Amino acid sequence: MWRTTGRDAFEEYATDELRAYLNSDGGRMLGTLTIDGRLYGLPRLSNAYDALPMMFVRQDWLDRLGLGMPATMDELMEVARAFTYSDPDGNGANDTYGLAIDGVDVFTGGMGDANAPFYAFGAYPGPDAMAFIEGSDGKVAWGGANAEGMKKALVFLQEMYKDGSLAKDFITMDSQKVFEEAGSGRCGIWFGPMWGAMQPSTDLMRAGFMDAHVTSGPIPDGLGQGGSRPFLKASIESVFMMSSKCENPEALIKLMNLSIQKMCFPESDDEYNKYAGIGDASSGWKCALTNISGMPFKNYDVFKTVYPAVEKRDPSGLSTEQASYYKPIVQYLDTLAAGAVDLDDGMTAMGIQRYTVFADPQGSYAALDKLIKADQFVYSAYSTGPTKNMAEFAPTLKKLTAETIVKIITGESADTYDSFLENWRKLGGTEVVADAQAWADAQ
Ligand SMILES: [Ca+2]
Numbered sequence: 001m002w003r004t005t006g007r008d009a010f011e012e013y014a015t016d017e018l019r020a021y022l023n024s025d026g027g028r029m030l031g032t033l034t035i036d037g038r039l040y041g042l043p044r045l046s047n048a049y050d051a052l053p054m055m056f057v058r059q060d061w062l063d064r065l066g067l068g069m070p071a072t073m074d075e076l077m078e079v080a081r082a083f084t085y086s087d088p089d090g091n092g093a094n095d096t097y098g099l100a101i102d103g104v105d106v107f108t109g110g111m112g113d114a115n116a117p118f119y120a121f122g123a124y125p126g127p128d129a130m131a132f133i134e135g136s137d138g139k140v141a142w143g144g145a146n147a148e149g150m151k152k153a154l155v156f157l158q159e160m161y162k163d164g165s166l167a168k169d170f171i172t173m174d175s176q177k178v179f180e181e182a183g184s185g186r187c188g189i190w191f192g193p194m195w196g197a198m199q200p201s202t203d204l205m206r207a208g209f210m211d212a213h214v215t216s217g218p219i220p221d222g223l224g225q226g227g228s229r230p231f232l233k234a235s236i237e238s239v240f241m242m243s244s245k246c247e248n249p250e251a252l253i254k255l256m257n258l259s260i261q262k263m264c265f266p267e268s269d270d271e272y273n274k275y276a277g278i279g280d281a282s283s284g285w286k287c288a289l290t291n292i293s294g295m296p297f298k299n300y301d302v303f304k305t306v307y308p309a310v311e312k313r314d315p316s317g318l319s320t321e322q323a324s325y326y327k328p329i330v331q332y333l334d335t336l337a338a339g340a341v342d343l344d345d346g347m348t349a350m351g352i353q354r355y356t357v358f359a360d361p362q363g364s365y366a367a368l369d370k371l372i373k374a375d376q377f378v379y380s381a382y383s384t385g386p387t388k389n390m391a392e393f394a395p396t397l398k399k400l401t402a403e404t405i406v407k408i409i410t411g412e413s414a415d416t417y418d419s420f421l422e423n424w425r426k427l428g429g430t431e432v433v434a435d436a437q438a439w440a441d442a443q
Helices: 007-012 016-022 028-032 058-064 073-085 115-121 145-162 173-182 199-206 250-264 269-276 298-312 320-337 347-358 366-374 388-409 416-442
Strands: 042-045 056-059 099-100 132-134 141-142 187-192 214-218 236-242
Touching: 007 115, 007 250, 016 250, 028 173, 042 250, 056 058, 056 073, 056 366, 058 073, 058 366, 073 099, 073 145, 099 173, 115 145, 115 187, 141 214, 141 298, 141 416, 145 388, 145 416, 173 199, 199 214, 199 347, 214 366, 250 269, 269 320, 298 347, 298 366, 320 347, 347 366, 388 416
Parallel strands: 099 187
Antiparallel strands: 042 236, 056 187, 056 214, 132 141
């Protein structure tokens, strides 16, 4: 594409900063857009770690009942039962339960994502129920085609639903409702991305539970393998491409150069604030057409710098942006130690939320960091945009998958999953897997 005009616009115009951005994931996504040595597009990168489902648990409930953080699915079941039947909030009323999941959109990749219990048993429907993984035969497979793993998870959830430790009305709970259940003190366990404890933590305090403490851990292990392996999607948000007929393909490269310089490598804090729209410095500039909001792995970098800074109470060496995370967290912790947390103070409320991600030793990035260091993931076997078949069939296949899952959890035999799989293949599943295989073969 870039060479049809007789020159390579990327090679000629890309700055070192743009190249650093594109290689921040080790060049993984750039590699997927290079075919036969030719670059066919530029990725806007995301951080797949930020979207990975984690487990969130009411630590104060565990402590009151003398229980530990569940590491296996058997332990999760035990804790969920105790949260339902042993009055974990100590108010003498039967008003709590264990697990909340999103039974409306089901495979959302967001708050209440129902993928986690399946990942625990080695099955991977995935975000939007459209994850492709490498099957045991080395071929590309849909992650939900592992019937044995899917059925194990379904039987597990069936049992939890039957005894009430999975929310009785999860069928009508969407993502927003899961937030409400978590933040009102009714539910004790939920799954979601690394930000899954942020809003519930402030909501719980506003509801009067000042001692509430939401901690995070990896998805428990259902297979006795010493740890679960969550599905890691591709770190790609979108791809910028230009028509081969475009007379000035370098315009796109120049736009990206500019966005990257302002948002990822600003010359001063003022410049960053101006283009990021922070405080009075906002220029109204919206990251130009390429909508780059910063280095994709920024949150992991914030954790790696802010966590030790908070631990040592030493902000020296932090950038202005990192310090903007440090300050509210320390303000929260100082007011907490003084028994004077002021929820009406915006800085403190921000500190409570950011603490759950970046500075709690039992927080989400501390748990993610262990997974990242152990490389404990199942990687996507398909790392580019959807094909025409995928765009056409995915909504139907997702709906069918979600309906089947919900029916089985609420009582239908798990063996009906086999006939569902046949339908799934007939309704476009065969085509989408073939497309994913064709892409993998071309790599
Ligand atoms: Ca109670």
